[in-house]
Amino acid sequence: MSTQHGRYLALTGGVGGAKLALGLSKILPPEQLTLVVNTGDDFEHLGLHISPDIDTLVYTLSSECNPETGWGRRNETWQFMQALKQLGGETWFNLGDRDLAMHVQRTRLLRGGETLTGVTARLASALDIRHTILPMSDDAVRTRVNTADGWLDFQHYFVREQCAPAVTGFEYRGASAAQINPAVVKAVRVEQLAGIIICPSNPFASIDPILALPGMRALLRDASAPVIAVSPVVGGAAIKGPTVKMMRELSLPQSASAVAAHYQAHTPGMLDGFVIDRLDRHCQAEIEDMNLAVQVCPTVMQSLSDRICLAEHCLEFLQDLRRTDQARR
Amino acid sequence: MSTQHGRYLALTGGVGGAKLALGLSKILPPEQLTLVVNTGDDFEHLGLHISPDIDTLVYTLSSECNPETGWGRRNETWQFMQALKQLGGETWFNLGDRDLAMHVQRTRLLRGGETLTGVTARLASALDIRHTILPMSDDAVRTRVNTADGWLDFQHYFVREQCAPAVTGFEYRGASAAQINPAVVKAVRVEQLAGIIICPSNPFASIDPILALPGMRALLRDASAPVIAVSPVVGGAAIKGPTVKMMRELSLPQSASAVAAHYQAHTPGMLDGFVIDRLDRHCQAEIEDMNLAVQVCPTVMQSLSDRICLAEHCLEFLQDLRRTDQARR
Numbered sequence: 001m002s003t004q005h006g007r008y009l010a011l012t013g014g015v016g017g018a019k020l021a022l023g024l025s026k027i028l029p030p031e032q033l034t035l036v037v038n039t040g041d042d043f044e045h046l047g048l049h050i051s052p053d054i055d056t057l058v059y060t061l062s063s064e065c066n067p068e069t070g071w072g073r074r075n076e077t078w079q080f081m082q083a084l085k086q087l088g089g090e091t092w093f094n095l096g097d098r099d100l101a102m103h104v105q106r107t108r109l110l111r112g113g114e115t116l117t118g119v120t121a122r123l124a125s126a127l128d129i130r131h132t133i134l135p136m137s138d139d140a141v142r143t144r145v146n147t148a149d150g151w152l153d154f155q156h157y158f159v160r161e162q163c164a165p166a167v168t169g170f171e172y173r174g175a176s177a178a179q180i181n182p183a184v185v186k187a188v189r190v191e192q193l194a195g196i197i198i199c200p201s202n203p204f205a206s207i208d209p210i211l212a213l214p215g216m217r218a219l220l221r222d223a224s225a226p227v228i229a230v231s232p233v234v235g236g237a238a239i240k241g242p243t244v245k246m247m248r249e250l251s252l253p254q255s256a257s258a259v260a261a262h263y264q265a266h267t268p269g270m271l272d273g274f275v276i277d278r279l280d281r282h283c284q285a286e287i288e289d290m291n292l293a294v295q296v297c298p299t300v301m302q303s304l305s306d307r308i309c310l311a312e313h314c315l316e317f318l319q320d321l322r323r324t325d326q327a328r329r
Numbered sequence: 330m331s332t333q334h335g336r337y338l339a340l341t342g343g344v345g346g347a348k349l350a351l352g353l354s355k356i357l358p359p360e361q362l363t364l365v366v367n368t369g370d371d372f373e374h375l376g377l378h379i380s381p382d383i384d385t386l387v388y389t390l391s392s393e394c395n396p397e398t399g400w401g402r403r404n405e406t407w408q409f410m411q412a413l414k415q416l417g418g419e420t421w422f423n424l425g426d427r428d429l430a431m432h433v434q435r436t437r438l439l440r441g442g443e444t445l446t447g448v449t450a451r452l453a454s455a456l457d458i459r460h461t462i463l464p465m466s467d468d469a470v471r472t473r474v475n476t477a478d479g480w481l482d483f484q485h486y487f488v489r490e491q492c493a494p495a496v497t498g499f500e501y502r503g504a505s506a507a508q509i510n511p512a513v514v515k516a517v518r519v520e521q522l523a524g525i526i527i528c529p530s531n532p533f534a535s536i537d538p539i540l541a542l543p544g545m546r547a548l549l550r551d552a553s554a555p556v557i558a559v560s561p562v563v564g565g566a567a568i569k570g571p572t573v574k575m576m577r578e579l580s581l582p583q584s585a586s587a588v589a590a591h592y593q594a595h596t597p598g599m600l601d602g603f604v605i606d607r608l609d610r611h612c613q614a615e616i617e618d619m620n621l622a623v624q625v626c627p628t629v630m631q632s633l634s635d636r637i638c639l640a641e642h643c644l645e646f647l648q649d650l651r652r653t654d655q656a657r658r
Binding site: 099 | 375376377402405406408409410411412413415416417418425426427428429430431433434436437440451452455456
């Protein structure tokens with residue numbers, strides 16, 4: 001394991017991003033890694049405040065994550081859902097008995113006036129997580145998906161409709177009035193910043209909501225350290241979730257290059273480098289033509305060592321980019 | 330099983346009262362029996378609206394009740410509570426995984442604007458209960474207990490402190506501004522009314538909150554059919570709960586007679602008869618001296634047939650009282 005200096009920031013959504021975040025957390029001690037999480041797919045359900053991406057990250061980092069699904073808790077039971085169904089309740093969003101404690105406790109603390117940042121820190125700490133997990137904002141941002149069936153709240157699209165409706169666009173409701181989490185601003189502007197990693201999460205549903213916060217694009221563009229993104233698309237397929245299906249429906253090419261192009265078009269100047277899988281080596285020249293350095297390495301994370309390996313590749317890539325930058329000056 | 334005519338009303342709290350209510354429901358078809366439930370020990374906990382007495386009655390009538398405790402659901406699991414404890418949540422009030430569905434669904438429906446009466450009907454119906462269960466009021470009444478340690482919310486006294494503090498008095502907060510459930514008024518004033526039964530529930534914590542509603546005492550006193558109460562005290566002990574401990578702390582004799590005296594003193598003219606156990610036969614004369622008819626029968630309900638047997642004794646007693654009343658006219 002390489003010894004790293006400086007501080008790193010990782011921007012992440014749920015399952016795929018959380019895998020890389022776990023890898024990073026195994027290399028970098030808590031004081032060197034801050035995780036910034038999408039809250040655009042947070043929602044109110046059954047009177048509870050549910051933060052799916054925060055939960056996935058918290059469960060992943062605490063080894064509580066269900067290894068079969070990538071979300072939810074291991075050794076989960078479903079007595080609550082069965083009883084709710086019997087009572088005629090809404091059962092399209094699965095809430096395990098153990099998982100439910102997270103939502104009930106979060107909701108209670110939020111209603112008591114704590115910020116989502118404070119609540120997240122407290123719940124992560126209760127599960128012995130020592131790395132800092134920061135919600136992108138303490139204000140509500142709600143990702144909505146425009147589809148052939150009309151606008152849908154993200155979880156309605158994602159879980160209830162199982163991503164079936166064809167996507168025509170996105171809206172990050174509330175984003176323009178939301179404030180970036182001040183702790184995120186601080187973490188980006190820290191003197192020892194050594195790099196920022198955009199995890200292999202869905203660009204439209206997990207990363208764009210973060211970038212939609214006023215000032216976020218400029219903050220990342222002006223960061224004193226390089227910014228890289230890891231492609232969530234490998235060999236023309238998404239490892240997990242609807243990324244590729246969305247790209248097809250949005251008439252985008254379904255490739256790693258198209259993800260790079262999306263970030264370059266919507267957030268020019270943010271990225272310094274892009275990480276692609278060896279399967280996508282043929283995309284390298286095309287992405288380099290976008291003025292991005294390219295790292296080619298295994299990006300499919302099945303085992304824990306895959307996660308750590310990709311994390312190490314990311315940190316080495318950032319180190320290379322820092323050196324190149326210094327040589328240029 | 331005797332064939333009964335007319336309509337009956339039973340006023341009840343939790344465990345003890347629910348047992349008799351179950352017995353009554355086995356004799357009387359839904360159109361002949363209405364159950365009026367105490368909501369004075371309802372409370373908000375973990376952001377959920379919990380109605381302990383309604384739940385106990387609903388679970389009892391639907392055969393969902395945990396036979397070991399008398400409250401909560403059978404085949405219950407406790408994954409949620411364990412996870413909540415791990416997250417640093419409040420765990421003094423036990424909420425089973427299956428029971429939780431009831432609180433979540435009720436809370437959600439109440440927040441959506443439904444009345445507690447409407448929600449209760451809907452949830453009871455989902456569990457195939459055909460008898461009508463009416464909360465005493467759709468307005469909030471909160472029983473508070475004055476103790477040597479100061480005022481406590483009822484569940485704090487009852488569950489968190491396990492009834493340890495010595496009781497000096499009670500308050501039914503909100504009662505004076507609460508409206509009797511209009512469906513209760515209607516059920517009492519119905520032409521076919523054949524009798525009203527006050528179940529063997531705690532007089533202070535389960536029945537007095539119902540009687541504290543403005544107009545309730547007059548409504549029951551002026552009912553066109555006899556009103557009887559079943560003593561929750563048998564042989565100087567309470568079958569369940571803190572009734573006798575409370576009586577001692579309030580410097581009342583710990584006897585069936587003292588329960589009758591309590592009702593006669595605080596709600597004069599309401600009761601026509603009083604049901605005591607055979608163990609308390611020695612109290613009969615004393616209670617008759619209070620101008621009450623007395624029925625002596627087995628009142629301890631262990632089996633289902635005990636519950637049905639006591640219910641039959643109650644209905645026969647009411648029939649006798651109706652005959653006596655007619656003979657007098």
